[in-house]
């Protein structure tokens with residue numbers, strides 16, 4: 001049994017906006033073990049990014065408000081830490097990469113400057129050590145001609161290369177956990193494949209845990225150990241990657257899989273799309289948030305929101321219905 | 330083709346986005362600018378003063394000369410005092426205010442039309458049209474505005490006869506000044522509009538219109554222009570203050586609107602020799618100009634924020 | 644499907660001049676975004692066009708509709724030479740060919756109501772006598788694309804990405820076109836919403852007999868929706884075949900690499916397969932590599948690939964490819 005690295009319990013975040021209160025994260029609990037890759041999947045706006053940002057206390061307050069929960073990282077509650085202590089955790093212990101690399105790269109500084117700065121600050125490297133390490137890092141993430149490219153500005157790199165630079169920055173202090181927030185959503189499939197392969201390789205060589213956020217169940221099939229499916233700020237299903245694809249147990253997961261086209265098969269029918277649009281987070285849902293779009297919906301679903309329950313070994317789902325039989329659970 | 334269900338999934342009735350319209354969002358953002366709200370209140374007050382005041386004091390009274398009453402300091406009878414030929418300054422600031430505000434607004438309308446036309450053509454068509462229009466714009470920008478104003482005022486001043494509108498006689502110089510101010514101030518706006526057009530014309534909604542066969546004129550005026558309103562409104566608002574100030578400059582140099590029509594600017598001009606001896610001559614019109622310019626600038630700042638189309642937050 | 648194709652593109656090129664200099668603009672180079680593509684699409688057919696970003700897919704789509712002036716070549720749509728018509732005649736062809744864009748945010752005028760957006764093509768082509776009839780048609784179109792007609796007076800920003808894409812589709816349908824260029828209509832959408840939009844496109848094709856050029860950078864949806872697939876690399880065609888033929892028997896190493904980059908939503912299968920991961924990015928079309936343009940990234944490049952442009956030939960009946968390795972039979 002490997003050790004638990006991160007344990008999140010009952011995390012809740014909301015935003016107070018002029019339109020009303022947005023219930024972005026509504027009680028999220030999960031664990032990440034050391035060296036494990038966990039995928040967080042769900043449509044846009046279902047609270048994936050806000051959950052991660054809340055864990056790292058990166059939510060702007062106001063309008064944000066983390067009003068419940070505990071985030072234990074190696075046993076210490078991050079939510080209780082001061083901003084200064086958090087600065088040490090971010091980057092050094094937990095690093096994050098984003099969909100748009102430009103959000104974490106400074107456009108007016110060279111890559112060298114940005115890489116060496118964090119090395120010298122967090123790890124007390126000397127100038128030469130940092131310089132050397134910066135080039136090594138770029139080589140490690142597969143940037144050709146690293147010794148020369150280190151002097152370039154972020155805009156001089158292509159989208160995929162920029163994402164690699166960002167990964168190099170994230171890895172500079174050898175974090176134990178890497179949170180990747182849709183790092184490949186804006187990229188071509190070929191570049192996505194490169195980045196996935198890179199992260200998989202680095203994860204193994206650095207023995208780092210990874211949380212990979214995506215809206216595409218296809219991407220994570222080959223790389224994740226465990227998958228968490230989110231909907232409307234709730235976790236609706238959680239299982240090992242094989243179990244999830246073999247026996248999806250929440251109607252939402254089922255629909256996400258059915259909506260994927262397959263390159264490896266001849267087409268047999270229309271894709272099954274999920275009708276309707278994602279939920280309005282302005283109203284606190286009564287009953288199951290997926291009920292309005294669910295094909296298995298029963299009267300009970302509209303009244304009471306099901307809790308996440310263990311339905312198989314290490315397989316959790318929050319649904320009143322057994323999707324295999326269509327009967328109530 | 331495989332078999333298919335003939336129905337198309339109907340989307341949920343409600344929209345995904347919050348129930349606030351853009352204008353509501355804009356108002357919420359505007360409201361946060363306390364100074365902009367103060368600006369609006371002052372501007373309303375100034376209009377009431379200039380146009381409501383006319384109900385209390387007649388124009389004859391404002392132009393009524395009685396040298397025996399010259400240079401009286403403020404008193405109950407003449408709250409703002411009297412000028413060098415005994416006219417009531419309060420009444421003159423009221424009628425002068427009408428002209429100054431008129432000049433400010435009409436000059437800006439001219440400026441805005443010119444600026445939009447030049448900027449839109451340059452930005453949309455690009456190429457030699459753009460080069461030509463922008464060279465002219467830059468050339469004009471490099472000549473100090475005050476110099477242009479003075480030369481044109483000197484050249485055209487006094488060539489337009491007096492005009493009679495609704496029984497009131499205005500010096501023809503009002504029209505000249507309005508046109509001159511409008512014609513010398515459109516360049517900044519033209520550059521703003523051009524930049525907006527340059528980026529907006531690459532937008533896919535413009536391509537969609539072209540793919541349909543929409544004419545260039547419709548694309549310019551119906552598709553792109555409405556999307557540049559925010560910066561145009563902000564810039565034009567601020568220009569009103571500049572136009573009023575410009576009128577004051579030229580008037581102060583004696584080339585502005587001619588007597589007997591009063592403006593805040595030419596009232597200041599006639600006070601030049603009495604700066605120490607009769608400060609009420611310049612204090613009241615000067616204060617009114619200052620108030621107008623400041624409040625319009627506050628309003629402009631508020632609008633800039635409220636109308637920012639890129640921001641969807643409050 | 645009739646014999647005469649509805650759409651025919653012949654040796655179309657589009658080069659963008661790159662100019663520099665502040666006052667006197669000098670042309671310092673040419674971006675060869677599209678460098679000679681020829682294909683045809685039969686009535687009612689969906690041709691897929693795939694390739695990585697920067698391969699010139701958008702440029703092909705826009706140039707063939709006359710939105711960019713073509714450098715050379717010809718495009719016929721329903722018998723009309725679209726690139727060389729002017730005025731009224733051009734308007735007539737514009738009615739027959741429409742386009743759907745990738746970015747659901749930039750493709751709708753934020754200051755127009757949905758009603759104005761959808762009825763614009765009808766106004767331009769004077770399709771109905773009165774505004775009332777046009778609004779009536781707009782309501783029908785809203786229903787057709789699965790949006791509530793009550794929302795006609797709303798503004799685009801009030802809609803989600805998928806809903807906006809439906810509005811774009813309704814606008815494209817408003818002039819009763821025969822042919823629609825779908826330029827990555829789903830790339831900016833969530834996977835679950837992608838399926839909705841693709842289902843809608845298929846449904847509309849069945850009902851209205853539409854012909855599509857479906858552009859994508861991802862081969863998975865293309866297999867689902869297209870009848871034939873054209874693979875583009877750096878402005879030139881590298882492979883063209885019927886859908887299942889292409890997926891089951893890809894010949895060009897670039898097609899193979901694109902296929903192997905697509906994730907398979909099945910953990911065991913995805914882990915088990917052998918992947919060729921392309922290195923690096925698409926080179927700049929400002930200075931495309933000589934010989935075969937793909938040789939710089941090709942896992943099986945030979946000497947001849949650097950020197951000679953491979954010939955476009957029919958390797959298997961109705962399966963075209965441009966690759967030296969296929970010619971010599973060394974494909975692995």
Ligand SMILES: Nc1ncnc2c1ncn2[C@@H]1O[C@H](COP(=O)(O)OP(=O)(O)O)[C@@H](O)[C@H]1O
Pocket residue numbers: 015017022024042043044045046047048049050051060063064281
């Ligand atoms: N700063 C913010 N202010 C108000 N609402 C926010 C803010 N950030 C996120 N939200 C809302 O929180 C919800 C969840 O967002 P997010 O976690 O970013 O979704 P995703 O799953 O796509 O990452 C969304 O409805 C979003 O509108």
Ligand SMILES: Nc1ncnc2c1ncn2[C@@H]1O[C@H](COP(=O)(O)OP(=O)(O)O)[C@@H](O)[C@H]1O
Pocket residue numbers: 659674675676694695696697698699700701702703927928
């Ligand atoms: N208006 C333009 N001016 C100059 N170069 C352009 C222009 N539009 C596209 N290009 C270039 O042409 C190439 C092909 O672009 P594009 O057709 O958008 O590719 P894709 O749609 O396959 O991603 C790119 O290298 C791009 O930089």
Ligand SMILES: [Mg+2]
Pocket residue numbers: 045048049050181182
């Ligand atoms: Mg997100």
Ligand SMILES: [Mg+2]
Pocket residue numbers: 700701702827
């Ligand atoms: Mg494109």
